[in-house]
Amino acid sequence: MNLKIALLPGDGIGPEVLEQAVKCLQAVEETFNHNFTYKEALVGAIAIEKKRNPLPNTTLELCKEADAVLFGAIGDPKYDNDPEAKIRPEQGLLRLRKELELFANIRPVKIFPSLIHNSPLKKDIISKTDFIIYRELTGGIYFGEKKINAEGTVASDLCEYSEKEISRIAHLAFKAAKNRRNKLTLVDKANVLESSRLWRKVVTKIGESYPEVVLDFLFVDNAAMQIILNPRQFDVILTENMFGDIISDEGSVIGGSIGLLASASVGDENALFEPIHGSYPQAKGKDIANPIASILSAAMLLEHFGLFEEAMAVREAVDKSLEKSVVTPDLNAKSQYGTGQVGDFIAHNI
Amino acid sequence: MNLKIALLPGDGIGPEVLEQAVKCLQAVEETFNHNFTYKEALVGAIAIEKKRNPLPNTTLELCKEADAVLFGAIGDPKYDNDPEAKIRPEQGLLRLRKELELFANIRPVKIFPSLIHNSPLKKDIISKTDFIIYRELTGGIYFGEKKINAEGTVASDLCEYSEKEISRIAHLAFKAAKNRRNKLTLVDKANVLESSRLWRKVVTKIGESYPEVVLDFLFVDNAAMQIILNPRQFDVILTENMFGDIISDEGSVIGGSIGLLASASVGDENALFEPIHGSYPQAKGKDIANPIASILSAAMLLEHFGLFEEAMAVREAVDKSLEKSVVTPDLNAKSQYGTGQVGDFIAHNI
Numbered sequence: 257m258n259l260k261i262a263l264l265p266g267d268g269i270g271p272e273v274l275e276q277a278v279k280c281l282q283a284v285e286e287t288f289n290h291n292f293t294y295k296e297a298l299v300g301a302i303a304i305e306k307k308r309n310p311l312p313n314t315t316l317e318l319c320k321e322a323d324a325v326l327f328g329a330i331g332d333p334k335y336d337n338d339p340e341a342k343i344r345p346e347q348g349l350l351r352l353r354k355e356l357e358l359f360a361n362i363r364p365v366k367i368f369p370s371l372i373h374n375s376p377l378k379k380d381i382i383s384k385t386d387f388i389i390y391r392e393l394t395g396g397i398y399f400g401e402k403k404i405n406a407e408g409t410v411a412s413d414l415c416e417y418s419e420k421e422i423s424r425i426a427h428l429a430f431k432a433a434k435n436r437r438n439k440l441t442l443v444d445k446a447n448v449l450e451s452s453r454l455w456r457k458v459v460t461k462i463g464e465s466y467p468e469v470v471l472d473f474l475f476v477d478n479a480a481m482q483i484i485l486n487p488r489q490f491d492v493i494l495t496e497n498m499f500g501d502i503i504s505d506e507g508s509v510i511g512g513s514i515g516l517l518a519s520a521s522v523g524d525e526n527a528l529f530e531p532i533h534g535s536y537p538q539a540k541g542k543d544i545a546n547p548i549a550s551i552l553s554a555a556m557l558l559e560h561f562g563l564f565e566e567a568m569a570v571r572e573a574v575d576k577s578l579e580k581s582v583v584t585p586d587l588n589a590k591s592q593y594g595t596g597q598v599g600d601f602i603a604h605n606i
Numbered sequence: 607m608n609l610k611i612a613l614l615p616g617d618g619i620g621p622e623v624l625e626q627a628v629k630c631l632q633a634v635e636e637t638f639n640h641n642f643t644y645k646e647a648l649v650g651a652i653a654i655e656k657k658r659n660p661l662p663n664t665t666l667e668l669c670k671e672a673d674a675v676l677f678g679a680i681g682d683p684k685y686d687n688d689p690e691a692k693i694r695p696e697q698g699l700l701r702l703r704k705e706l707e708l709f710a711n712i713r714p715v716k717i718f719p720s721l722i723h724n725s726p727l728k729k730d731i732i733s734k735t736d737f738i739i740y741r742e743l744t745g746g747i748y749f750g751e752k753k754i755n756a757e758g759t760v761a762s763d764l765c766e767y768s769e770k771e772i773s774r775i776a777h778l779a780f781k782a783a784k785n786r787r788n789k790l791t792l793v794d795k796a797n798v799l800e801s802s803r804l805w806r807k808v809v810t811k812i813g814e815s816y817p818e819v820v821l822d823f824l825f826v827d828n829a830a831m832q833i834i835l836n837p838r839q840f841d842v843i844l845t846e847n848m849f850g851d852i853i854s855d856e857g858s859v860i861g862g863s864i865g866l867l868a869s870a871s872v873g874d875e876n877a878l879f880e881p882i883h884g885s886y887p888q889a890k891g892k893d894i895a896n897p898i899a900s901i902l903s904a905a906m907l908l909e910h911f912g913l914f915e916e917a918m919a920v921r922e923a924v925d926k927s928l929e930k931s932v933v934t935p936d937l938n939a940k941s942q943y944g945t946g947q948v949g950d951f952i953a954h955n956i
């Protein structure tokens with residue numbers, strides 16, 4: 257298969273982990289006789305620095321032409337504590353999601369048995385946890401109108417959803433549930449928010465076309481508790497943008513292995529793959545960043561194009577690195593392996 | 607001291623747990639020679655049933671005249687799954703917060719050492735956790751304009767904050783931090799939301815008047831992770847309404863003792879005290895609901911009026927019930943004690 261892949265290393269540890277994912281894709285090309293081409297472009301803080309734009313047009317064009325985007329990480333603390341900053345790295349990612357219409361962010365939360373001891377939760381709570389979050393990614397309060405009055409004393413953000421925005425991701429989530437354990441949980445705040453009530457109405461209606469899937473509802477505050485109290489109860493979770501941001505990050509730490517979790521952001525015509533962890537600027541350039549989440553993002557990319565055997569080869573190589581403890585220090589404090597060495601080991605085992 | 611206390615039992619297990627709190631207040635009256643008067647009123651689903659209004663005017667008047675409100679719980683599943691319902695129990699609570707200007711919801715998260723084994727988290731993660739959340743309670747997306755178009759296909763909620771709304775609760779939170787470990791963490795989403803950027807600006811400015819307090823910032827998604835990964839890092843957390851709803855419920859389960867956690871909602875002129883748990887309709891009338899959170903809400907009420915010795919007597923009686931395992935089945939599956947018996951034991955030991 258021929259695939260055009262846009263590489264967006266971004267900020268912090270983004271470039272170094274992405275490099276390892278590319279090594280693995282190249283190993284896949286060789287082993288399975290595919291032909292992938294890679295083109296790199298700027299995004300985030302580094303793009304602001306070099307082009308005064310967190311998403312330069314050349315980057316956007318490259319992503320639109322590509323079959324898929326492999327993303328590193330975004331963000332730099334220097335912008336975070338400056339409420340007056342007009343340009344922010346995150347705007348690059350948000351605009352990219354919007355322009356590519358990546359309306360569904362898909363995050364599997366799975367427990368790696370060999371890492372269960374790293375979890376802050378007790379083993380009997382999390383073992384066998386296996387759920388997947390569908391987070392709406394191009395609507396809601398992230399993209400609603402933002403206002404601040406002239407005196408700078410009143411600010412607002414609008415959370416708006418349309419039936420169309422809800423139904424397209426709801427269909428994806430129901431389909432996923434059908435292929436899994438037939439359970440879908442909608443997380444909302446329908447006892448307070450009008451937009452949540454629309455979610456509940458639309459999703460309930462769509463549910464009628466998926467009679468085999470059991471649909472239930474959780475208020476977001478309760479969901480934040482249930483994910484810790486009893487994560488095994490979940491199969492597919494569907495939720496809006498802001499709640500999904502919070503709930504999926506919460507979900508990502510319960511397995512004790514955030515350095516291992518990947519995500520896909522998909523739309524009708526485009527797809528982007530990225531690790532869940534952020535830009536982790538403190539670790540930049542120290543050769544300690546865990547490349548596995550980025551490598552597993554590449555595996556999700558392969559799956560997206562139906563290359564299941566190839567993806568499995570990547571996953572098995574990752575499992576091997578975990579078994580043999582060829583891992584970065586976050587997973588094993590005594591480990592001597594750096595980011596690049598872990599990447600080499602995994603690529604070599606594909 | 608004379609105190610006029612409004613009792614709002616509300617729905618589900620609200621009435622039965624509130625009854626135990628009143629027993630304890632009566633024991634305090636006798637032991638310490640105070641004179642409290644109690645008047646009861648309807649709120650929530652039961653008020654809708656009897657008066658077609660989740661917050662009847664007589665209830666609101668009673669609360670305004672009272673020195674403090676002791677609240678049970680609110681909510682009934684029959685309204686939750688009906689997106690078309692025009693009247694909802696929660697509206698009663700929200701309107702009450704607004705009318706009494708209870709702008710700060712204060713939730714201590716403390717670990718009861720004798721219950722640490724009930725926590726879903728590992729002991730070494732949570733032991734010695736002791737933080738307190740200040741959640742803004744009368745602004746933000748809960749109270750912003752709600753819209754739905756005529757076709758019912760587009761719905762929105764507005765999240766708006768003013769400098770004044772932010773600064774009054776910020777001052778309370780900084781003062782609390784001064785009396786504790788001098789650390790305040792603002793939880794927001796300033797990399798995306800305009801309203802969060804206003805929070806950051808206003809809180810930073812106010813921080814200059816509290817030089818002894820170290821102020822730091824966390825994005826809400828990161829906060830959802832940090833509360834599980836390392837809850838001991840927190841002293842005082844300050845946040846807006848919606849984030850506070852999620853984060854404080856998440857925080858409430860890490861100790862393994864949500865049936866023990868109380869909260870205060872305060873304004874310049876009014877104060878309301880309630881357990882953190884909800885109406886738990888499945889347990890209603892079964893004499894299994896844990897009354898301790900409600901009893902500890904009464905202790906917070908006493909503290910609010912400077913009755914520290916009295917509050918301590920209540921807390922010590924609660925500790926005794928935990929030590930002797932005179933507790934409801936949620937804390938000890940083998941326990942034979944009911945809600946009323948636990949209430950009697952605690953009241954008796956004051």
Ligand SMILES: CC(C)[C@H](C(=O)O)[C@@H](O)C(=O)O
Pocket residue numbers: 330331346349350501797798827
């Ligand atoms: C960087 C930020 C804007 C982003 C978000 O909140 O969507 C991130 O937290 C994520 O979840 O991908």
Ligand SMILES: CC(C)[C@H](C(=O)O)[C@@H](O)C(=O)O
Pocket residue numbers: 447448477680681696699700851
């Ligand atoms: C009942 C509901 C409206 C309420 C809220 O979200 O504020 C509750 O969850 C709470 O936290 O007190």
